[in-house]
Amino acid sequence: MIKRVIPFFTVLAVAVLASCQQSAKLPVYGSRDVEPGKTDTIYKTIPAFSFLNQDSVAFTQENLKGKIYVADFFFTSCSSICPVMHRNMKTIYDAYKGNPEIMFLSHTIDAKYDKPWRLKKYAQKLGVDDKQWQFVWGEKKDVYAIAEKDYLVAVQEDSTARDGFIHQGWLVLIDPDKRIRGAYDGTLPEQTAKLKDDIAVLMKEYAK
Amino acid sequence: MQNKHQTLKRRIIFLALPVIFLMMFFSCQSQEERDMMNYRSNGQSLYVSKCQNCHGANGEGLGQLAPPLTDTTSLRLRKQLLSCFIKNGLEGEITVNGKTYNEKMPAFPELTDMEIAQLIVYVTNTFGNKQGHYPYPQVTRDLESCR
Numbered sequence: 001m002i003k004r005v006i007p008f009f010t011v012l013a014v015a016v017l018a019s020c021q022q023s024a025k026l027p028v029y030g031s032r033d034v035e036p037g038k039t040d041t042i043y044k045t046i047p048a049f050s051f052l053n054q055d056s057v058a059f060t061q062e063n064l065k066g067k068i069y070v071a072d073f074f075f076t077s078c079s080s081i082c083p084v085m086h087r088n089m090k091t092i093y094d095a096y097k098g099n100p101e102i103m104f105l106s107h108t109i110d111a112k113y114d115k116p117w118r119l120k121k122y123a124q125k126l127g128v129d130d131k132q133w134q135f136v137w138g139e140k141k142d143v144y145a146i147a148e149k150d151y152l153v154a155v156q157e158d159s160t161a162r163d164g165f166i167h168q169g170w171l172v173l174i175d176p177d178k179r180i181r182g183a184y185d186g187t188l189p190e191q192t193a194k195l196k197d198d199i200a201v202l203m204k205e206y207a208k
Numbered sequence: 209m210q211n212k213h214q215t216l217k218r219r220i221i222f223l224a225l226p227v228i229f230l231m232m233f234f235s236c237q238s239q240e241e242r243d244m245m246n247y248r249s250n251g252q253s254l255y256v257s258k259c260q261n262c263h264g265a266n267g268e269g270l271g272q273l274a275p276p277l278t279d280t281t282s283l284r285l286r287k288q289l290l291s292c293f294i295k296n297g298l299e300g301e302i303t304v305n306g307k308t309y310n311e312k313m314p315a316f317p318e319l320t321d322m323e324i325a326q327l328i329v330y331v332t333n334t335f336g337n338k339q340g341h342y343p344y345p346q347v348t349r350d351l352e353s354c355r
Contacts (some may be wrong), residue, residue, distance in 0.1 A: 036321065079261070079262065079314040080261065081261070083262045083270055083273065083274065084261045084263045085265065086261075086270075087270055090271075122273070124272070125271050125272035125273045125311070126270070126271045126273060127271040128273075161315075162314070
């Protein structure tokens with residue numbers, strides 16, 4: 001009797017496990033709300049912004065319309081986690097290079113030193129030579145506010161830290177509806193690989 | 209019975225032979241080689257925590273931001289300067305493998321002479337490099353002539 005039941009349970013267990021892994025959609029992060037009198041959920045979205053990119057041209061949310069993008073916060077003179085973050089992010093950039101649906105957006109948190117021309121030089125040295133990966137500069141208060149309130153990434157100036165700043169190495173995945181769909185530790189190759197896969201899942205969701 | 213015992217004895221000797229050979233092989237290693245192995249294994253963990261972010265897990269460097277550590281000629285030519293580079297950081301242009309780099313390398317003043325020697329031994333004997341031992345008194349001497 002027991003022997004006959006074992007295969008059945010094995011099949012069941014495998015089926016249950018398999019169904020767990022096959023999440024067709026990525027979760028939506030952030031607080032949510034419902035407008036009075038309506039039934040649709042209102043998700044947290046990234047608000048409108050305007051920063052200067054590496055070509056000293058204004059870069060706004062309009063430039064990201066209908067696109068999936070990966071956002072992060074860094075500074076060019078950072079010797080701790082930024083190099084490894086961008087090394088990993090570059091592998092994703094290389095994988096989706098030329099794909100008009102995907103963009104990359106790196107914000108500097110060092111407004112004093114990282115002027116756009118410096119960002120341009122940094123981008124070139126990293127091996128980024130097109131507009132698909134934007135490196136943007138903004139006033140300190142604007143960048144810090146959007147990091148902490150909207151992308152949910154902690155950033156802080158700290159004179160006791162090695163390079164004068166402390167910050168988190170999240171790579172944040174944003175969908176075309178401006179919602180956060182994932183956050184990945186950019187210092188870990190496994191998490192970066194997961195981000196690469198999740199971009200494909202998200203593309204499928206928005207494929208028409 | 210006697211016969212069985214003999215076979216067993218022979219088998220033990222037969223199995224022990226390779227072990228004896230291995231022991232002989234290792235005892236042949238010089239003190240310097242053993243020192244180098246110790247330096248290198250400590251150097252590896254130091255490399256992961258201090259250098260890998262920029263220079264990469266395989267010493268491949270990072271674009272034009274950080275030079276690779278795979279060019280054995282560059283390392284050999286600058287071997288006496290490596291201690292100063294690590295301890296005091298590096299600024300200005302440097303050419304590695306025909307490419308020019310001009311970014312600031314941070315200083316690591318917290319490292320001891322021994323740790324610097326371990327790092328140098330690791331880097332110059334990994335990533336395709338095979339340059340042998342570098343004892344720490346050499347690092348102490350190198351650091352005296354830093355510019």
